[in-house]
Amino acid sequence: MNDVVNSTVRAAGVNIKDLRKSYGNNEVLKGISLTVEPGQVVCLIGPSGSGKSTLLRCVNLLEQPNAGTINVGKFEATDPDVDLNRMRQSVGMVFQHFNLFPHLSVLDNCTISQMKVLKRSKSEAGDVARRNLERVGLGHLADRFPDQLSGGQQQRVAIARALSMDPQLMLFDEPTSALDPETVGDVLAVMRKLAQEGMTMLVVTHEMGFAREVADRVVFMDAGVVVEEGPAENVISAPTQPRTKEFLRRVLDPTHIGVEEA
Amino acid sequence: MAMTARQRAKVSLYVQAGIFVVAVAAVIIAVDWKTVGTSVFNFAKIGPMFPDIFLVGLKNTLIYTALGFVVGLSGGLLLALMKLSSFPLYRWLATGYIEFFRGVPALLVFIAFGYGVPLAFGIQWDVNIIVMVSLGMVAAAYIAETLRAGLQAVPKGQMEAARSLGMPHWRAMVSIVIPQAFKIVLPPLTNEIILLTKDSSLIYVLGLTASQYELTKFGRDGISSLGAGLTPLLVAGAFYLVITIPLSLLARKFESRSARTKR
Numbered sequence: 001m002n003d004v005v006n007s008t009v010r011a012a013g014v015n016i017k018d019l020r021k022s023y024g025n026n027e028v029l030k031g032i033s034l035t036v037e038p039g040q041v042v043c044l045i046g047p048s049g050s051g052k053s054t055l056l057r058c059v060n061l062l063e064q065p066n067a068g069t070i071n072v073g074k075f076e077a078t079d080p081d082v083d084l085n086r087m088r089q090s091v092g093m094v095f096q097h098f099n100l101f102p103h104l105s106v107l108d109n110c111t112i113s114q115m116k117v118l119k120r121s122k123s124e125a126g127d128v129a130r131r132n133l134e135r136v137g138l139g140h141l142a143d144r145f146p147d148q149l150s151g152g153q154q155q156r157v158a159i160a161r162a163l164s165m166d167p168q169l170m171l172f173d174e175p176t177s178a179l180d181p182e183t184v185g186d187v188l189a190v191m192r193k194l195a196q197e198g199m200t201m202l203v204v205t206h207e208m209g210f211a212r213e214v215a216d217r218v219v220f221m222d223a224g225v226v227v228e229e230g231p232a233e234n235v236i237s238a239p240t241q242p243r244t245k246e247f248l249r250r251v252l253d254p255t256h257i258g259v260e261e262a
Numbered sequence: 263m264a265m266t267a268r269q270r271a272k273v274s275l276y277v278q279a280g281i282f283v284v285a286v287a288a289v290i291i292a293v294d295w296k297t298v299g300t301s302v303f304n305f306a307k308i309g310p311m312f313p314d315i316f317l318v319g320l321k322n323t324l325i326y327t328a329l330g331f332v333v334g335l336s337g338g339l340l341l342a343l344m345k346l347s348s349f350p351l352y353r354w355l356a357t358g359y360i361e362f363f364r365g366v367p368a369l370l371v372f373i374a375f376g377y378g379v380p381l382a383f384g385i386q387w388d389v390n391i392i393v394m395v396s397l398g399m400v401a402a403a404y405i406a407e408t409l410r411a412g413l414q415a416v417p418k419g420q421m422e423a424a425r426s427l428g429m430p431h432w433r434a435m436v437s438i439v440i441p442q443a444f445k446i447v448l449p450p451l452t453n454e455i456i457l458l459t460k461d462s463s464l465i466y467v468l469g470l471t472a473s474q475y476e477l478t479k480f481g482r483d484g485i486s487s488l489g490a491g492l493t494p495l496l497v498a499g500a501f502y503l504v505i506t507i508p509l510s511l512l513a514r515k516f517e518s519r520s521a522r523t524k525r
Contacts, residue, residue, distance in 0.1 A: 086428070088426055088427070089427075095422070099423035113429055118428075
């Protein structure tokens with residue numbers, strides 16, 4: 001990993017050690033340690049309020065942790081003197097509610113930070129943006145505005161916007177939770193392709209099917225700690241911890257039919 | 263026989279319309295039309311007001327308003343950003359400024375800069391400068407609160423998305439947050455311009471030369487020179503409407519447009 005930026009995926013790893021985060025007296029992360037190797041896909045699962053989104057947001061310092069260390073590629077995110085803007089250029093983030101810039105066209109959403117941050121020319125930024133919009137299957141919508149797109153299309157634009165910065169790591173914060181069911185598949189397909197291309201991905205998700213198929217490792221969190229982690233087939237298909245079993249039973253069989261009586 | 267709710271509503275409307283007609287009739291009867299004809303609606307004698315009411319009055323009102331608005335908008339933006347700063351001193355300064363200039367009559371501010379500054383510093387400002395500073399500083403206090411509300415109305419996720427893409431805080435503000443905030447505050451901002459247009463008349467407290475007259479002063483001047491009573495003031499008032507009504511229409515257009523793009 002060095003300063004050279006090129007268009008092939010240069011994957012960076014993540015190393016989190018004993019991370020703690022509190023809001024007032026409420027400790028939401030109670031000493032999390034987690035490693036994502038370059039090129040790996042790790043899915044964070046767990047009930048809401050378990051701290052998985054907070055953990056993800058700590059990785060690019062949208063939340064300031066209280067203790068512990070985070071290393072992202074060559075950057076130590078928790079070093080007070082870290083060049084945060086440089087670090088964030090190499091970390092793409094995809095939000096639950098897309099957070100596209102509504103006053104900019106789809107293309108301009110994908111070019112603005114290339115031009116303002118990476119100082120690329122308008123034509124170069126436009127080329128990169130168009131390539132990434134093609135990558136998510138939306139090259140034909142470059143001139144639209146975000147509010148003219150469906151939720152699934154907006155989320156794919158958000159992915160293209162993040163990819164246009166040539167990130168070495170992608171963070172996904174419940175990327176399909178706010179989508180209509182019929183558009184979820186398109187977004188997951190883009191993420192699957194990205195994983196196959198060797199992107200390092202840390203994904204907070206409730207899509208167990210996606211986690212089982214794509215993730216190298218699955219991490220189950222509850223109440224601010226990692227309860228269980230391992231290969232997807234182990235954690236999702238054959239969990240060992242009671243809390244994991246309970247959670248998966250509720251998620252995989254939301255109606256509880258045939259469970260309450262058992 | 264008891265009325266239905268619909269009948270009652272209908273009768274109530276007739277009663278309201280009746281009250282309105284009676285009130286208007288009472289005013290028409292009470293007015294001394296003979297005097298009004300010679301000293302309020304005496305349009306026969308106002309010929310000499312033209313074309314200078316355009317070339318001097320309207321022109322200067324527009325110039326004074328524009329000068330005040332430029333200072334008010336840039337000062338207001340600065341104050342709004344200070345008010346939202348994480349640095350307490352900036353917040354206190356902005357709050358103090360806004361409370362002071364919103365609380366003091368604009369007329370006093372004009373007097374302070376028109377007469378106070380020459381006394382205190384021994385310098386005499388040009389009228390344009392006095393208007394720019396006085397009107398601008400009062401406007402900045404009002405516009406700051408409008409812009410602050412607009413900046414806060416931009417969802418937090420916008421700043422987070424911009425920062426996640428590696429933008430420094432100031433860049434995210436300039437390229438992402440402020441443009442969206444301006445879209446939100448366009449209707450109230452247009453109202454600020456309307457208020458400014460009218461407040462520009464306060465410059466009358468300063469000694470103006472004829473070429474510096476704005477609409478109100480121009481009208482007052484006509485009262486003493488034309489012998490048509492208050493009629494020149496009525497004409498000047500109509501010219502304010504020439505400025506403010508199009509602005510109102512513009513504000514309404516912005517409002518319906520932003521309502522349409524909101525999902």
